Amino acid sequence: MASPFAWRVMLTLEVKGVPYESKLLEFSKEDHKSSGYLRLNPRGKVPTLKDGEFVLYESLAIMAYLDRKYPDPPIFGKTPQETGQIWRSISETESYLGLAGNKLITAIFFGKGLEKPDELQAAAATMREELSRLDTALAHSDWLVGSQVSAADIALFPLIQLILRAASKDAAKSLNLGLLPLGQSYPNIAAWVRRVEAIPGYEKTYPPHWK
């Protein structure tokens, strides 16, 4: 599985044009539990950013740090109102689509929770509701907040990709979750996905083992 959280950081770096070196951790080799990695990030999660001597983890924190250090282009808004709306969108992504999506992702990629189809159907209902809301928001706007790509888009995009990938697996197909095909159910989200994919450098952020 690709980490949606690491993907956020790489997208941020590409949007800002900041050069970086990416190190892929292999979960099957328990790279994230090595003593060297745990010294950088005691929770053993990804991503972790090392910028000179400064080390930081938690994807949203890294995005906020990068925006403050490399302010152009701004991804957390140009006005207090945009800043608020961007963080609102991120909070909603985390609390609603994220929690529900995580149930599906965990079930499909790790086999945990497949024995509880009712919970997966409830999660799918939440996902459909959130995707409808997003599709409506994207009907008259290229980006979630403001006139350019922001942290709201960057925080959401990898989660959407992971949910779509999980939903396309055989184990999910038999559940009839009603999430696919994206372009049919949520055409505005599908168009927005293509806009994110057109960001220069996007292909460098794409999970290598998905190709």
Added chain:
Amino acid sequence: MASPFAWRVMLTLEVKGVPYESKLLEFSKEDHKSSGYLRLNPRGKVPTLKDGEFVLYESLAIMAYLDRKYPDPPIFGKTPQETGQIWRSISETESYLGLAGNKLITAIFFGKGLEKPDELQAAAATMREELSRLDTALAHSDWLVGSQVSAADIALFPLIQLILRAASKDAAKSLNLGLLPLGQSYPNIAAWVRRVEAIPGYEKTYPPHWK
């Protein structure tokens, strides 16, 4: 129950010295599901901020908006490093102490989950681990990040208060969760709580029905 999320916003306003009018919603009267409130916040949750014609919900988003609009004193850091560390602390609060604490709070105040003592014990173990980590961090520093109160402290404080209140109820006492007394198990957190309580205007943020 008091909303830890509304409390965050009121603490932010007091720290910044911004005048505000607070409207208490009574959940028992379903104030948060009234059509007037749902027009402001379609999710029907608290808090919602109305600043002139601008309406915003999600507590962290409101805090970010207020910090951008009323930058003095800054609560999201003075340097990129502080900004990153503050958001890291907030992300950790949400993902670890918050998710575990919510299980206890929901069980004690709403009776949901009391029939699963194993899950509550697991949540308590996570809470003890996170509180130990915080207690260590506060051993040599008055505030979680930097030399003054920040959004990291403001995001954490109401959650700590709510966990302590839940743990002190009879239904929790019999579970022997090992969270109380705070001053004995986590003396540095207890001292930090007193520092937050000493912020001018703090008493105006205290939930009225807790007095």
